[in-house]
Amino acid sequence: MRIATLKERTPGERRVAMTPETAAKFIKLGAVVAVEQGAGEAAAIPDSAFEQAGVVLGERPGIMTGADIVLAVRAPDTALLEGSAPGALVAALFEPFADPARVAAYADAGLEALAMELMPRITRAQSMDVLSSQSNLAGYKAVIAAANLYGRAFPMMMTAAGTVSPARVFVMGVGVAGLQAIATARRLGAQVSATDVRSATREQIMSLGAKPIFVEAVAGIEGEGSGGYATEMSEDYQRAQAELVSSHIAKQDIVITTALIPGRAAPRLVSDAQIATMRPGSVIFDLAVAAGGNVEGSVADELVDRHGVTIMGYANTPGHLAADASALYARNLFNFLNAFWDKDAGRPVLDEEIGNAVRLTRGGKVVNERLRA
Numbered sequence: 001m002r003i004a005t006l007k008e009r010t011p012g013e014r015r016v017a018m019t020p021e022t023a024a025k026f027i028k029l030g031a032v033v034a035v036e037q038g039a040g041e042a043a044a045i046p047d048s049a050f051e052q053a054g055v056v057l058g059e060r061p062g063i064m065t066g067a068d069i070v071l072a073v074r075a076p077d078t079a080l081l082e083g084s085a086p087g088a089l090v091a092a093l094f095e096p097f098a099d100p101a102r103v104a105a106y107a108d109a110g111l112e113a114l115a116m117e118l119m120p121r122i123t124r125a126q127s128m129d130v131l132s133s134q135s136n137l138a139g140y141k142a143v144i145a146a147a148n149l150y151g152r153a154f155p156m157m158m159t160a161a162g163t164v165s166p167a168r169v170f171v172m173g174v175g176v177a178g179l180q181a182i183a184t185a186r187r188l189g190a191q192v193s194a195t196d197v198r199s200a201t202r203e204q205i206m207s208l209g210a211k212p213i214f215v216e217a218v219a220g221i222e223g224e225g226s227g228g229y230a231t232e233m234s235e236d237y238q239r240a241q242a243e244l245v246s247s248h249i250a251k252q253d254i255v256i257t258t259a260l261i262p263g264r265a266a267p268r269l270v271s272d273a274q275i276a277t278m279r280p281g282s283v284i285f286d287l288a289v290a291a292g293g294n295v296e297g298s299v300a301d302e303l304v305d306r307h308g309v310t311i312m313g314y315a316n317t318p319g320h321l322a323a324d325a326s327a328l329y330a331r332n333l334f335n336f337l338n339a340f341w342d343k344d345a346g347r348p349v350l351d352e353e354i355g356n357a358v359r360l361t362r363g364g365k366v367v368n369e370r371l372r373a
């Protein structure tokens with residue numbers, strides 16, 4: 001069993017899907033691990049660390065020759081996979097709904113594409129859940145980046161020259177990223193409030209020492225919501241939410257938005273008129289910017305000034321913490337393949353529940369129910 005990992009080709013992608021730690025674990029399972037030279041450099045992993053772990057290092061065409069499994073952050077162009085074994089497994093982020101042409105190309109190439117972002121949110125798959133591992137780091141980074149740009153301090157400071165008041169941070173969307181954003185802002189000493197459409201998040205917000213701000217007049221989503229996910233809200237709800245945000249946001253210094261709806265554009269939560277009511281010098285970090293944005297005017301990887309408020313957001317937030325993001329992502333991949341490793345066959349054999357959820361293509365066809373519907 002040969003497992004290969006390439007250097008990422010997507011501009012700005014600093015992560016890598018294999019680390020020396022996971023390579024050593026795969027080698028212990030009996031696999032040969034081949035990594036393209038320089039693949040870990042942007043994530044602070046030198047080739048020598050891979051070498052010490054027993055990895056075969058080389059140039060692209062060579063390391064791909066005979067690969068049975070390819071691990072990547074972003075699904076590589078199929079041309080880069082030439083030389084891999086027929087029907088090779090490729091586990092990566094595919095963005096299958098946004099990029100159907102790539103899925104079709106994998107089917108045409110006879111590859112078995114495994115989309116890591118489709119990992120079911122079930123207890124036994126938690127250690128394989130790349131969305132969680134990456135969102136957690138993204139929630140942290142959003143707060144740090146906003147704090148860095150903010151021209152005031154986060155904690156209250158009593159000094160001989162007078163008191164510095166604490167920053168007020170408002171987190172919109174309390175999934176994995178939002179919870180980590182709340183925890184990070186609290187650790188920095190800010191006064192934190194947060195909102196979501198799912199009522200189960202109210203207790204989670206309070207347990208982190210933050211204040212829940214919820215629409216009361218119109219019912220939101222009860223409990224966790226289906227699979228823990230939100231859906232698009234009714235017009236009545238959206239109107240009530242806009243009123244609530246308008247009355248709250250003017251008093252906030254930092255706003256972190258994280259709201260996503262699976263398979264849809266991100267909901268718009270903050271309007272230009274609302275931004276105009278904020279204090280100059282405030283900072284808004286739009287974590288959903290790559291999915292269409294929660295904030296009017298946000299542009300990926302640019303600092304936008306509106307009414308003296310800075311709006312920011314990265315196209316790839318986990319990529320700004322490439323070393324940790326790679327370590328967790330690579331472990332997710334190892335946990336996934338290891339859970340299904342068939343010792344006799346010397347290869348992973350996926351079960352139906354998880355296999356059918358993540359598998360996009362096999363035997364020259366697109367096989368995923370969610371793509372065929």
Ligand code: NAD
Binds near residue numbers: 198228261
């Ligand atoms: P997500 O990235 O899809 O969305 C982020 C948050 O935005 C969600 O909390 C969502 O409710 C919220 N949101 C959507 N529309 C909104 C709106 N209009 N206004 C305000 N907020 C809005 O979510 P996620 O981080 O992937 O987490 C989703 C759920 O999955 C959570 O309940 C989480 O606990 C759960 N989860 C379960 C597992 C597991 O059991 N394996 C693993 C990870 C996450």
